[in-house]
Amino acid sequence: MIPDPPLALTVAIPFATAILIFLIPERQQGLIKLLATLAGALCLVLSLWIFVAYNFSRAGFQFQLQSNWLPSLGITFHLGVDGISVLMVLLTGIVMFTAILVTWGLTYRVKDFFAFLMLLVTGVFGTFQSLDLFFFFFFYELAIIPMYLLIGVWGSTRKEYGALKLTIFLTAGSVLVWVGLLATYVAASSASFDLLELEKVTFTADFQRFFFPFFLVGFGVLAGLWPFHTWSPDGHVAAPTAVSMLHAGVLMKLGAFGIIRIGVHLFPEGAQTWMPLLLVLATVNVVYGAFSAMAQRDLKFVIGYSSVSHMGYVLMGFATLNVVAMNGAVLQMFSHGIMTALFFALVGVIYDQAHTRDIAVFGGLARRMGTVAAFFAVGGLASMGLPGLSGFVAEFLVFVGTFQTYPVVAVLGIVGALATAVYILRLLALAFLGPLNERWTGLTDMNRYTWAGTSILVFCLVLVGLWPGPFIDRIATSVGPLVARALGAL
Amino acid sequence: MPPSASDLALVAPELWLAGWAFLVFTADLFLPATRKTWLAYLSLAGLVVVALSALSLGGVSAPAFGGILVVDRFAVFFKLLFAVIAAFVILCSIHYVQKRLSYPGEYYALILLSTLGMMLLAASAELITAYISLELVSFSLYVLVSYAKTNAKSNEGGMKYMLLGAFASALLLYGLSFLYGVTGETSFEAIAVALKGGPTGGSLALSLAVVLLLAGLSFKVAAVPFHMWAPDAYEGAPTPVTAFIAVASKAAGFALVLRIFVEALSPLLADWRGVVALLAALTMVVGNLVAIQQRNIKRMLAYSSVGQVGYLLVGVAALTPDPEHGAMATSAMLLHLAGYAAANLAAFLVVILLDHATGKDDIPDFAGLAERAPFAALALTASLFSLAGLPIFAGFVTKFYIFAAAAQADLLWLVLLATLMSLVSFYYYLMVVKQMYMVPAPEPGRLRVPALLTGTLAVLLALVVFIGVWPQPLASAAEAASAVLFR
Numbered sequence: 001m002i003p004d005p006p007l008a009l010t011v012a013i014p015f016a017t018a019i020l021i022f023l024i025p026e027r028q029q030g031l032i033k034l035l036a037t038l039a040g041a042l043c044l045v046l047s048l049w050i051f052v053a054y055n056f057s058r059a060g061f062q063f064q065l066q067s068n069w070l071p072s073l074g075i076t077f078h079l080g081v082d083g084i085s086v087l088m089v090l091l092t093g094i095v096m097f098t099a100i101l102v103t104w105g106l107t108y109r110v111k112d113f114f115a116f117l118m119l120l121v122t123g124v125f126g127t128f129q130s131l132d133l134f135f136f137f138f139f140y141e142l143a144i145i146p147m148y149l150l151i152g153v154w155g156s157t158r159k160e161y162g163a164l165k166l167t168i169f170l171t172a173g174s175v176l177v178w179v180g181l182l183a184t185y186v187a188a189s190s191a192s193f194d195l196l197e198l199e200k201v202t203f204t205a206d207f208q209r210f211f212f213p214f215f216l217v218g219f220g221v222l223a224g225l226w227p228f229h230t231w232s233p234d235g236h237v238a239a240p241t242a243v244s245m246l247h248a249g250v251l252m253k254l255g256a257f258g259i260i261r262i263g264v265h266l267f268p269e270g271a272q273t274w275m276p277l278l279l280v281l282a283t284v285n286v287v288y289g290a291f292s293a294m295a296q297r298d299l300k301f302v303i304g305y306s307s308v309s310h311m312g313y314v315l316m317g318f319a320t321l322n323v324v325a326m327n328g329a330v331l332q333m334f335s336h337g338i339m340t341a342l343f344f345a346l347v348g349v350i351y352d353q354a355h356t357r358d359i360a361v362f363g364g365l366a367r368r369m370g371t372v373a374a375f376f377a378v379g380g381l382a383s384m385g386l387p388g389l390s391g392f393v394a395e396f397l398v399f400v401g402t403f404q405t406y407p408v409v410a411v412l413g414i415v416g417a418l419a420t421a422v423y424i425l426r427l428l429a430l431a432f433l434g435p436l437n438e439r440w441t442g443l444t445d446m447n448r449y450t451w452a453g454t455s456i457l458v459f460c461l462v463l464v465g466l467w468p469g470p471f472i473d474r475i476a477t478s479v480g481p482l483v484a485r486a487l488g489a490l
Numbered sequence: 491m492p493p494s495a496s497d498l499a500l501v502a503p504e505l506w507l508a509g510w511a512f513l514v515f516t517a518d519l520f521l522p523a524t525r526k527t528w529l530a531y532l533s534l535a536g537l538v539v540v541a542l543s544a545l546s547l548g549g550v551s552a553p554a555f556g557g558i559l560v561v562d563r564f565a566v567f568f569k570l571l572f573a574v575i576a577a578f579v580i581l582c583s584i585h586y587v588q589k590r591l592s593y594p595g596e597y598y599a600l601i602l603l604s605t606l607g608m609m610l611l612a613a614s615a616e617l618i619t620a621y622i623s624l625e626l627v628s629f630s631l632y633v634l635v636s637y638a639k640t641n642a643k644s645n646e647g648g649m650k651y652m653l654l655g656a657f658a659s660a661l662l663l664y665g666l667s668f669l670y671g672v673t674g675e676t677s678f679e680a681i682a683v684a685l686k687g688g689p690t691g692g693s694l695a696l697s698l699a700v701v702l703l704l705a706g707l708s709f710k711v712a713a714v715p716f717h718m719w720a721p722d723a724y725e726g727a728p729t730p731v732t733a734f735i736a737v738a739s740k741a742a743g744f745a746l747v748l749r750i751f752v753e754a755l756s757p758l759l760a761d762w763r764g765v766v767a768l769l770a771a772l773t774m775v776v777g778n779l780v781a782i783q784q785r786n787i788k789r790m791l792a793y794s795s796v797g798q799v800g801y802l803l804v805g806v807a808a809l810t811p812d813p814e815h816g817a818m819a820t821s822a823m824l825l826h827l828a829g830y831a832a833a834n835l836a837a838f839l840v841v842i843l844l845d846h847a848t849g850k851d852d853i854p855d856f857a858g859l860a861e862r863a864p865f866a867a868l869a870l871t872a873s874l875f876s877l878a879g880l881p882i883f884a885g886f887v888t889k890f891y892i893f894a895a896a897a898q899a900d901l902l903w904l905v906l907l908a909t910l911m912s913l914v915s916f917y918y919y920l921m922v923v924k925q926m927y928m929v930p931a932p933e934p935g936r937l938r939v940p941a942l943l944t945g946t947l948a949v950l951l952a953l954v955v956f957i958g959v960w961p962q963p964l965a966s967a968a969e970a971a972s973a974v975l976f977r
Contacts, residue, residue: 022868070887070962072818072969073894112860134890138881145880148920149871152928160928164920171916175909182897182905 006046007063007079010089010125011139013039013046014096018118021111029110033100036114040097043125047093054086056473059481061131061196069135074185074192078132083478084330087471088128088250088257091337094460095249096121099242101453102345105352106154113154113240116146120246127254133181133262134193140177140258143251144170147235147243154240156351157298162238169231173221177258180214183207184266198266205269212270215263216278223255224311226284233304241348244300248307249341253333256314260326260482264318268486271321279319283412285312290419294426299350299357302427303343306383309416310336316413317398323476323483325401330475332394335382335464339391342379342457346372349446359427364436368443373432375454380424382461385417390464393472493555500554500561503543503569504609510536511602518595526594530584533598537577537605544569551974553615557677560615567971568612568745571828575738576605578835581946582842583730589846591637591728601734604630608742612749616677617666620746624662624710627742628655631735635727647726654709654719662706668699669754678753685757700755700762704769707750711743713803714773717796721784724792729845732788733838736795737831744802744827748820752975756811767807767904774800774911782918787841787853790918791834794877797915798830804908805892808899813976815898820972822891825965829884829957833876836950839943840870847937853922858931863939867926869951874919876954879912884957891965 017039021032054062061080069077081089099117106113119142126139144167151163185193188201221228232252236244259278264271289309296302310332317329349372350365351357366373382389385396395417403410446454464471498505514533521528544566551562580601587594607626614620632655636648670676672695673684685696709716724732751759777796784790805826808819843866844859845851860867876883879890889912893905957964 068962070891070965072821072965073891138886141886142881145875148923149927152924160924164917164924167920168913168917171913175906175913178893178909179902179906182893183902185894186897186902 005065006050007081007129008065010043010046010050010093010129011079011122013042014118014122014125018115018122021115021118024111026109026111029107032110032114033104036100036118037097039118040100043121044093044097047089050081051086051090051474054081054083054474056083056477059477064131066131073134074190074194075134076132076194077135078194079129080131081129083474083476084257084260085128086474087330087334088253089125091253091334092121092124092128092250094456095245095337095341098341098345098453098456099245101449102245102348103240103242104449105447109153113150116150117242117246120146120150120243124246124250124254128257131195132193133184133195133198136258136262137174137177137181140254141174143254144174147247150243151235151239154243155238156240157237157300158234159238162234166231166235169228170222173218173228173255176214176218180211180218183211183214195261195265203267208267208270209273210270212263212267212274215267216259216274219255219258219263220278220281220315221255222252223259223315224252224285224308225255225278225315226281226288226308226312229285229289229308232308233301236304236307236344237298237300241344244344244348245341248304248344249337252307252311253314253337256311256318256329256333259315260318264321264486265482268488271486275319275321278315279406279409282312282315282319283409285309285315286413286416287312287419290416290423294419294423297358297360299347299359299427299431300344302359302423303340303347306343306420306423307336307340309420310340310383312416313395313398313413316402316409320402320405321483321486322401322405323479324404325398326479326483327472327475328394328397328399328401330479331390331464331468331471332398334471335390335394335461338457338460338464339379339382342375342454342461345450345454345457346376346379349450353443354440359430361439362431362437363440364432364434365440365443366432367436368440369445371445371451373428375458376432377428378458378461380428382465384421384424388462388465390461390468392465393468496552497554500547500550500552501559503540503547503573504606506543507536507540507602507606507609510539511599511606514599514602515595518599521595527584527588529594529598530580530587533580533602534577536602537573537580541570541573541577544573558616558619559610559613561613562974564745564748564971564974565609565613567824567967568741569609571741571831572605572608572612572738575734575741575831575835576601578946578950579730579734579738581942582733582835582839584942585846585940586728586730586842592639593637597634597637600630600634604634604734605738608738608745611742612745614746614749615679615753617670618676620749621659621663621666624746625659627739628659628710631731631739634731634734635723637731638728641726643722643726644728645726647723650719651723658706658709658716661702661709665699665702665706668695668702672696672699678749681754682756685755696758700758703750704765707743707747708769711740711747711799711802712796713769713799714776714796717773717777720796721789721792724795725786725788729788729838729842729851732791733835733842736791736838737834740795740799740802741827741831744823747806748823748975751806751809752816752820759809759811763807763899766803767901770800770803770807771904771907772800773797773803774908778911778914778918781915784918785852785854787851787856787922790853790922791837791841794915794918795834797911798877800911801889801892801908802826804896804901804904807904808892808896808901810899811976813973815895817969817972817976818898819892819895820975821965821968822888822895824968824971825961826888826892828964828968829876829888829954832884832950832953832957833873836869836873836947836954837877839947839950840866840873843937843939843943843947846943847939853925856922856925857929859926862931862935863937865944866937866939866947869947870926871923872951872954874922876958878916878919880916882955882958884954884961887958887961
């Protein structure tokens with residue numbers, strides 16, 4: 001019998017570390033960083049173990065853990081993972097660990113930074129694993145709180161504006177989710193917030209059609225769904241490296257995850273009614289995001305809009321309610337998470353030394369930052385969907401599945417991939433290749449901690465690209481029943 | 491009828507408190523000027539005795555003094571709550587009183603007397619007792635608000651509070667008299683019985699009674715449009731007194747609201763739900779929107795309190811005579827009052843801290859507090875986030891509970907408005923957090939903070955997080971207290 005603790009530990013360890021760090025004085029910066037890295041390593045090992053130990057021949061939630069919390073409202077602390085969330089937990093573990101490694105050079109208010117970062121990670125782990133809607137929302141909100149301070153204090157370009165915009169947008173989205181959750185609770189009349197209880201309830205078609213948009217838009221804001229995505233470029237540009245890595249890499253996936261975990265899972269008829277709209281919006285995401293990225297001069301803005309575009313693939317895959325496309329969409333969540341974390345880490349290395357991110361002033365950086373350039377190239381190729389890297393597997397599945405049901409949309413999606421190739425290659429050429437701009441002769445390559453972190457990310461991109469089997473197996477275990485449930489309502 | 495021994499035993503906490511207040515008055519006569527802080531410790535000791543006495547009442551449920559008071563779990567919950575709040579306020583006051591106020595003896599005694607009034611209010615079982623208790627609370631608070639005799643704002647705040655308060659009390663009394671006229675009874679239970687019998691002699695009189703009652707009570711808790719006194723009174727009053735009004739008198743007001751609406755006016759709840767919901771909506775919107783523009787932290791917290799009253803009124807709107815759902819709304823309100831008390835006290839304590847160190851209380855004066863007093867900044871951030879309703883803090887759970895009860899009562903539109911206003915409140919709280927963490931300090935160096943205040947702050951912060959992460963103990967106490975009202 002697989003023991004329950006691992007899931008609770010992934011939530012407890014970051015939280016306990018946060019409290020511990022708050023108690024340590026600021027001057028012990030080395031100790032604080034060590035503690036954070038230790039927590040990150042532990043969570044990575046745990047998430048790896050959960051991933052490997054997950055039995056993909058059995059559908060349903062595993063590693064479950066449940067205890068009473070507020071019985072009068074039917075709230076229990078209920079954790080569990082299925083094939084989809086097991087991948088997300090692994091993603092969180094990987095990005096958390098690498099984000100901490102990449103931040104080893106921080107010297108300004110180290111204690112507050114790592115404490116808030118740990119709180120953020122607690123929220124993310126908790127949301128992915130919660131099977132109780134109250135706690136899903138609890139951890140979801142918890143992940144938003146530290147963002148304002150993390151961006152506002154340690155960020156860069158227009159940090160106060162970016163921080164406020166991001167926080168207000170995401171909280172506004174969660175307002176919609178909150179109302180939807182309460183409406184669900186009342187309509188179910190089973191006086192419980194437990195997902196496994198609620199999935200047995202059949203909500204009326206009218207109720208589903210009315211409230212599905214609450215979840216679609218509420219979670220869509222976090223997922224970067226057009227037109228609610230405008231917080232994303234400003235927020236990511238302003239955020240410090242580790243925060244951008246976690247946010248674009250993992251938190252945006254929380255939004256998409258919420259749409260399927262709560263929206264599609266509980267309201268199949270509502271999903272069917274509104275998915276065509278999501279498809280249209282997601283396509284706009286892909287195309288608009290890609291073309292916007294082409295027009296940007298700031299390196300981080302390019303990555304930011306690229307994230308908006310790639311999240312479009314995820315949402316597109318979900319919107320088709322097609323098994324193949326959804327498998328691809330979930331894998332894309334993982335693949336893009338790793339990819340974007342890698343990009344932000346590399347951009348961080350450049351910015352820390354050059355203090356600018358303007359593509360036009362760079363040139364030939366590969367001569368001074370060889371590893372950065374190489375890794376950037378790998379990330380870029382993955383982003384374009386080159387076979388052999390994770391991006392290809394994910395996007396290919398999404399396109400195949402979408403083509404089966406909505407051929408026109410699939411073609412538009414491929415146009416987006418074309419545009420991606422344009423801006424990625426242009427970026428590589430302008431910034432890294434060619435003759436070295438005199439201004440940058442003093443730059444050095446990344447330090448060994450960053451090297452450790454980014455090479456883990458590159459490894460993951462290559463691994464999933466060459467050996468996607470174990471990943472798809474786990475995803476398919478849960479996507480299959482989900483789609484059957486969503487379509488079965490026909 | 492002479493009071494029996496059991497009657498006296500039932501009001502033991504109040505008797506202790508009354509006696510102790512006079513003990514403090516008397517001790518003040520004998521203590522030299524340098525030892526006046528002993529009065530604070532004496533008052534604290536008294537509150538400990540009172541709290542223990544209240545705890546020993548346990549699960550008793552009995553009328554006292556021929557039915558004018560009733561001592562049940564609901565009353566005991568509030569007795570403990572008021573005692574704890576008063577204790578924290580006294581802890582916050584020690585340095586403030588020493589530095590800025592004269593006549594410390596009367597100060598502490600008035601806090602004790604005000605608490606006494608609140609305890610009696612929560613235990614009242616009929617109209618006149620409720621009114622007298624309310625007046626005891628109000629008079630003590632009028633004096634406390636104007637306690638900084640040489641400060642013009644304190645006098646202004648106290649004057650406004652007193653004049654408007656007297657007016658509101660008159661309205662309340664007028665409403666009570668109509669209620670008596672219509673039903674012929676003053677005991678809450680008897681009124682409910684009389685009202686159940688159908689429209690009693692002129693429903694216009696009854697409507698007038700309820701309107702006047704609502705007006706008077708709304709004033710006491712500072713609901714819109716009867717909140718005008720609050721910002722000036724909060725800003726002018728000595729900060730510990732502000733904390734006391736913001737937290738305790740609101741709790742007392744709502745204790746009375748619950749008693750009257752659930753025990754006396756329960757047959758009318760369905761008819762008046764719309765009006766109460768409208769009142770709640772107005773209060774939330776006005777309170778939160780006006781708070782955005784405030785420059786002074788005490789005024790901002792005043793408007794924020796008005797907003798919080800709005801959330802509590804959402805709970806009142808969700809009340810039904812039906813035991814299951816009505817009790818849910820009531821326990822949600824009790825829980826919210828407790829969480830709100832802890833968070834607000836912590837917030838005001840940080841304001842007192844800053845005032846102690848720098849003598850200022852405008853929001854821009856908080857600049858760089860994260861560097862000058864990191865723990866205080868963290869505590870203020872946590873309490874503001876709790877007030878905004880963010881998780882791991884008490885406010886999240888308590889608001890969720892109220893909104894769940896409101897959703898059950900078919901008030902989802904009100905819940906949507908409330909969550910939107912929570913978002914608005916998050917914005918102006920963030921502006922304070924921004925000052926503390928993102929604006930550089932005007933002059934470097936740590937602020938000198940008395941250890942006692944830091945310790946108190948730590949306890950309050952722990953409470954806020956505890957309620958937010960493990961609410962079950964407090965929730966079951968609240969639920970037990972609410973169940974009593976609906977038996």
